Structures are given as structure tokens and as C-alpha cells.
Amino acid sequence: MAEDGTRTEAGGGGGPLPERDILEGFDRLIAADRLFGADLDSSNLKKSGKGTPFLVRRHPSHHRMLAHWRELFANRVTPQGLLDALAPEVLGLVHGDGLLLFGKERVLYDCQIVRGQEAVGHLTLSFYREREPVFRFLPFPRRPGRRIVYIEGISLSSQSTGYASSLFRHYERLFHGLGFHRFRLKASLSVGKYYWAKEGFDCEDRVQFREMREKLLALVRNLGLPVEEQEVRRLNHASMVATFRRDLQVPVYRNEDGYYATARDARHSEEFRFPLGKAFLLCADPWDGYKVIYTDTPRRTGLVWSEGYLDHESRPGHPESPKRLEALENAIREEGMRESLIFLEPYIPAMESLHAVHDPAYLEAFRQAVARGDRHFAVRDCAISEGSYEAALLAAGGVMAGIDAVLSDRADNAFCAVRPPGHHAGRSSAMGFCFVNNVAAGALYARSAYGVERIYILDWDVHHGNGTQALFDEDPLTFFCSLHEHPSFCYPGTGRRLEKGRGAGLGATLNVPLSPHAGDRELLEAFEREVVPSIEAFRPGLILLSAGFDAHRDDPIAGLECTEAAYVHMTRRILELADRHCEGRVVSVLEGGYRTESLVSSAIAHIKTLQGREGSPCSSARG
Numbered sequence: 001m002a003e004d005g006t007r008t009e010a011g012g013g014g015g016p017l018p019e020r021d022i023l024e025g026f027d028r029l030i031a032a033d034r035l036f037g038a039d040l041d042s043s044n045l046k047k048s049g050k051g052t053p054f055l056v057r058r059h060p061s062h063h064r065m066l067a068h069w070r071e072l073f074a075n076r077v078t079p080q081g082l083l084d085a086l087a088p089e090v091l092g093l094v095h096g097d098g099l100l101l102f103g104k105e106r107v108l109y110d111c112q113i114v115r116g117q118e119a120v121g122h123l124t125l126s127f128y129r130e131r132e133p134v135f136r137f138l139p140f141p142r143r144p145g146r147r148i149v150y151i152e153g154i155s156l157s158s159q160s161t162g163y164a165s166s167l168f169r170h171y172e173r174l175f176h177g178l179g180f181h182r183f184r185l186k187a188s189l190s191v192g193k194y195y196w197a198k199e200g201f202d203c204e205d206r207v208q209f210r211e212m213r214e215k216l217l218a219l220v221r222n223l224g225l226p227v228e229e230q231e232v233r234r235l236n237h238a239s240m241v242a243t244f245r246r247d248l249q250v251p252v253y254r255n256e257d258g259y260y261a262t263a264r265d266a267r268h269s270e271e272f273r274f275p276l277g278k279a280f281l282l283c284a285d286p287w288d289g290y291k292v293i294y295t296d297t298p299r300r301t302g303l304v305w306s307e308g309y310l311d312h313e314s315r316p317g318h319p320e321s322p323k324r325l326e327a328l329e330n331a332i333r334e335e336g337m338r339e340s341l342i343f344l345e346p347y348i349p350a351m352e353s354l355h356a357v358h359d360p361a362y363l364e365a366f367r368q369a370v371a372r373g374d375r376h377f378a379v380r381d382c383a384i385s386e387g388s389y390e391a392a393l394l395a396a397g398g399v400m401a402g403i404d405a406v407l408s409d410r411a412d413n414a415f416c417a418v419r420p421p422g423h424h425a426g427r428s429s430a431m432g433f434c435f436v437n438n439v440a441a442g443a444l445y446a447r448s449a450y451g452v453e454r455i456y457i458l459d460w461d462v463h464h465g466n467g468t469q470a471l472f473d474e475d476p477l478t479f480f481c482s483l484h485e486h487p488s489f490c491y492p493g494t495g496r497r498l499e500k501g502r503g504a505g506l507g508a509t510l511n512v513p514l515s516p517h518a519g520d521r522e523l524l525e526a527f528e529r530e531v532v533p534s535i536e537a538f539r540p541g542l543i544l545l546s547a548g549f550d551a552h553r554d555d556p557i558a559g560l561e562c563t564e565a566a567y568v569h570m571t572r573r574i575l576e577l578a579d580r581h582c583e584g585r586v587v588s589v590l591e592g593g594y595r596t597e598s599l600v601s602s603a604i605a606h607i608k609t610l611q612g613r614e615g616s617p618c619s620s621a622r623g
């Protein structure tokens, strides 16, 4: 692979490559019309998408190009090696027409992003080395400072959700390996329908970081705000940036390069009102990040959501439609909940982590069915469209993003508003609108990535979570409990009391079937009588919820008659149990719920209860 090639070139023997190799590399790219000079207008560059950001010229002299190369890349990579490494295939997208452009102070990489034969986007990076004064108070002489990669611009069509996150993760490793100190978004960027926060405070070292933090804390203390300070291990993509409480603003001062400081000085002179609700991003080391965040609910609840989940389309009249999530998203906005939720961005997971759940051949068959343009996969009720494969992977990655946030304590708990749902999907089987078992993928990820040993999955979707049950049938450390309408009356026809797990997992499965027309009273009695004691006895390190809302009395697809009150009660009790056993760690994953109104009202009540508000006299809620 290109990346490994670069590593070998970069790291092999530790020393720089011979200059002759670099010069030959320039000549080959010049002959192939892939290397030019460029006149840059940095003010123009910031306006991504407006006009031509640079004028392409004949390449500068070899002497100058070599001087650039030495300073930026320390001759650790050849020009072709760099082009190869910058253009990995990610999610079926490749780079076309990749060019290297030598400007006065920087080297640019410019390319089209291509799917098949079609250009679906555009990317421009610039490699730059800061100059810093040798003497602190004199502008000259100057010596080379930090190496920085700027994303000057990226645009992508909406079908490419997850691409930028995956590409930037690859780039982070690559640039770190090449000796760069920073990888920065130059300005606010629209990545498809994503919006990446642009404001941040950069700090050059830990001392400066601590000073900045003190100032920030003083600032929020003066404003009388409760502040949660979060340290995150790595700042790798926008999921680390939370936005809420935009109404609170503090004055900040911007310099010419678009960096901000909390106090005015000679360089930082332009005053702005900075929304405090935007998380403060503080970089102490080039690849570490810190942020200070604020929320006004008793618990910090993360919300996983992506427009990418709407790209999975079913056929007209199919109950599992994108409208479900559109309506939920609208309601979250209308309820004014956006400000108090920590938005978490899902990502496309590594295939290995999905192979822990599903047969690779099964996932490949699913991918191919989508690529062929099939209308359904495996069974007729599993309708698919062009965006289904990516949406399904993103749904599993959404649960992982929720787990990341909760287990790294960026959120107390999380609700993952994902689709397609997952709890009917088995190791090699799609059924019941499900393709990838999201909650199972999350459980195995929590175990492999964070070492969580004992995981309790409660599935209160009205349908039995047969896929999840089968995946953990023999696993004594993953307890699966399902509350559902009795299998004699309801899809998928499994989930009888006799199903209690197998082998070593015997006893770690609990099925609680309910009679048709059972309502809140019957459900909650069973919940208190059987589910609560089983959680107490199991002592989980993490609780996952397969939260379908189709047991609601208005839901058309099954026969239970529950209300929002049942979901509120169960949520509150689960939080109490989680407080007792696992520091409140609950990650809730949307499954079914097919009447838009009842899905939305139930999910909103559930999320508000996760936040510790909305008729939630939960004594153990932490403030």
C-alpha cells in the first residue's frame, strides 16, 4: 500500500532519501504534467469554492523545489511517494488528477475526488512551515518552525458521508509519520452536509495551554457558569467538537491568520463574540487535544446523528423509511434540545471490527447487492438503495462513536439515532429491515477497544432481538435480555422463555414475552420483576439498550399498548442501575418504531430522561 511504501521510505534506516531520488522524482512528475509552480493568493484561498484559488505556473527551479522539499518533508518521501500516500482508496472513492504545486512558501496538493468515472468532490491541501524569530522580540532573523498541513478546501457530494473522517484519520497517521506538527482545517468547511467547527485556540506548549485554560476558567467563572472540563486523548476529527449553549458569548481576538486569543494584543486585534457553547478546542501537543465543555442538564448526553442515515432508502410504503429520523431530528430542534446535547459524529468502522460480528462474505454480498442496484437484499422486507451499504456501516459506527464518547467520559450516556436498525441481523443473515447488528458491533467494540468485560444488552423493541441473541448465545459475559410481544403472535417468532443461552452462555439470555395488548402496567411489572434483578445480579460494566419504540400503542406493526411513560420509567431505572454498577454508562441504540408521531414522542421522552430531566426525580442523577 502507498502508506506503507511511504513509511518505508520515510522511516527505513531513519535517514533522508538521497537528493538524486528527489530530483528524479520532480522530473518524472514534470514530464507527466503533474508538477507545476503556483502563484497563491492566501486571501483568495480561504474562500474555498470561490474562483480559482491559485494560478498554475511553470515549476520553479530544481534548486528551489529541493529547498522546499527538504524543509517541508526532510527528504523522507519522494514526490511520487507523497502523491501515492495522499491518495488512498477510501470507501470506494479515489483521487484523480492529483497535482503538486510549488508556491512561494508552500507546496500544495490539489485533486478531484472520484467515484468510478465521476468526479464527486475536490480537495486541496497545503504543506507549510512556519518561520519563527530567533530572538523573541525581534522579527529577524527567523528560523524554520512547526510543520503544518492545512486543509485548504474539501467539497464532497452528500452520498459520501464518512469519507472525510476516514480520509483524515489516514492523513493524521501519514503526516505525523512525515514529521508534521499540525493538521488543521483552514476555515469553516462544508463536508457534504457536515459542518466542521472552525474556531479553536491553538497553544504552542503545555505552559501556554495551562495559561489559556486558566483564562478560560476565570472567564466562565465570572459568567457564573458550571463548566465541565474534558480532556480528550486525541483530537482526530470533528466528533470531538460539541456545540451547545450558543447564546452564551465571550469576546475573543483574531489575528490575520484566523487564530484566536482570549486577550487583545498586537497581533490579535480584531474582536469577535465567540459562542461559549462551542467547545473550546485546545491543542497542547501537536496531536493531543483538550477541550472545555459546558452543559446545563444533570447528565451529559451524547446524540449520534448523521444525514448519512437518510441515504438508506426503502421502497415507497415501507415502514422503515428515512422519514423516521427526519422527524426525530426536526423534533430535537423544535424542542430546543440541540443546545444541551453533545453531538457525536458517527464514522465508518474498520472492517475488522465488523468482521467480529458478521461473516466477511455476508458483508461483501450485501455490498455487491447494493452496488448492483438490487431492490432488496436476502429477503424482500430488507429493501435497499444506493446508499444502504454505507448507511448500515455508519449505523454500526454510530454506536461505536457513542461508546467512544461514554467510555472516554466525554458524555455520561448517549442515544444513537441510527438506521437501518440492527437487532434482527445475524452473523450471515439480513432480516426484519436489519443488515448490520449495530448493538452487537458496539458491544464487541467496547470490549476490544476499551476492555469492558461485562456488558448487559436490554432490548425493549416490541420484536424479539433474535440476531443479537444468536450472536451472544454462548457468551457468558454479554447478557442479552429482550422484552417483546409473545412469539406466537409477533415477528420474528422467537424469544420464548426457554431460550436461555447455550454452552458457557447458558443463563446469560433472558426472554420476557408479553401477551398481545399488554400495556405499561404489564410491561413495567415484568421489567421490575425480572429485568432489574437480572441487571443487579450480572453487575455490568456497560449497559446497551436496543431501544425500539414500536411497543407503543399507536405503532401499527405489533400488538402491545405501551405509552411514553413506560419508556421514561425504564430509562430512569436503567440509569439508576448504571449509576450503581458502571458509573452511569448507558449507550442507547434506536431500533424500531414505525409510526412517526409515537416514535418521536417516545424517543424525545427517552432522550430527555437520559439527560436527567423531564419528570425524572432520579435521586442519583449527578449534577
Ligand SMILES: [Zn+2]
Binding pocket: 461, 462, 463, 548, 550, 591, 592, 593
Ligand atoms: Zn421492532
